[in-house]
Amino acid sequence: MAAANPWRCSQCGTVNEPSANSCRACGRWPSLFELEDSELHGEEPATAAQAAVAEREPLFEVGELAAEVERELQGQVETAAEEAGEEARGRRRNLVSYLIPLAFVVYIVVSIVFGDR
Numbered sequence: 001m002a003a004a005n006p007w008r009c010s011q012c013g014t015v016n017e018p019s020a021n022s023c024r025a026c027g028r029w030p031s032l033f034e035l036e037d038s039e040l041h042g043e044e045p046a047t048a049a050q051a052a053v054a055e056r057e058p059l060f061e062v063g064e065l066a067a068e069v070e071r072e073l074q075g076q077v078e079t080a081a082e083e084a085g086e087e088a089r090g091r092r093r094n095l096v097s098y099l100i101p102l103a104f105v106v107y108i109v110v111s112i113v114f115g116d117r
Contacts, residue, residue: 007035014026
């Protein structure tokens, strides 16, 4: 059942659009009683919805959001650099762990070949 007029949320008092499935401020679903009593007393439906949109404060400031995004990107770049450094150290450890046994095998082979003389 869709409301024909805007409805007011009984929890937070926000005026919502007729087609809204939930309150845009608190997320509460409307009850059937709210939808049936969707006549806003003393207010014209179109202006009530417009007033609710006009009185709503912005969720964030553009400057704050840009600074937040810049900090997040900087953090991602630093994290990627740290991961690349750790990967290079991991490769170095693997190389050293292969070189030591290989050097030992070469020593044994050389000592066998030149040891008989």
